[in-house]
Amino acid sequence: MEQSELQQLVEEISLQSFNRSFTHNARFNQRLKTTGGRYLLKSHDLEFNPKQLEVHGIEEFKKIIKHELCHYHLHILNRGYRHRDQDFKQLLEAVGGSRYCQIIPGQRRQESIKYLYRCKACGIEYRRKRRVDTNKYACGKCSGKLILK
Incomplete structure (x- = not known):
């Protein structure tokens, strides 16, 4: 066309x-x-x-x-x-319009997760777009120390 x-x-x-x-x-x-x-x-x-x-x-x-x-x-x-x-x-x-368009095969959105933090105590992983101050923030479940992976 x-x-x-x-x-x-x-x-x-x-x-x-x-x-x-x-x-x-x-x-x-x-x-x-x-x-x-x-x-x-x-x-x-x-x-x-x-x-x-x-x-x-x-x-x-x-x-x-x-x-x-x-x-x-x-x-x-x-x-x-x-x-x-x-x-x-x-x-x-x-x-009768579509709310969302269909995905084109082979064209996915890029995952924007850059940082992966893991709790030292319980092992839960936190994926973040932005860097987190590990001295200020702790694990939400057990309050353990976070480590950048």
Whole structure:
């Protein structure tokens, strides 16, 4: 699918599902790895991960388009466009968009755990993103000394 075909598809889905026109740009973004698409607040453009279309097909891709169009139309109407907002959840369910995109095989999120601490007394392991001051903090179960592994 080319950029012009994507633009046309997004405009059609917007009219059919939302009864509103999509007047901004829709494009593919090769750099998107862990998401199906994104709505850009400042420019009101939509970007989509082309691998979602390749791997999961057009039907799943249409659900991703509906998801991003929910952000778009709600933001334009000054209503709750964030994932946590009730307006967003209701509109997404009404139009049949997907809440989450499917995982692309071979593209997992990197685990961001950098530090592993073990209790000297009971042996419980604590995985942390940030470094912990072992002089200040102790094991939560037995209050034993923590050791960086």
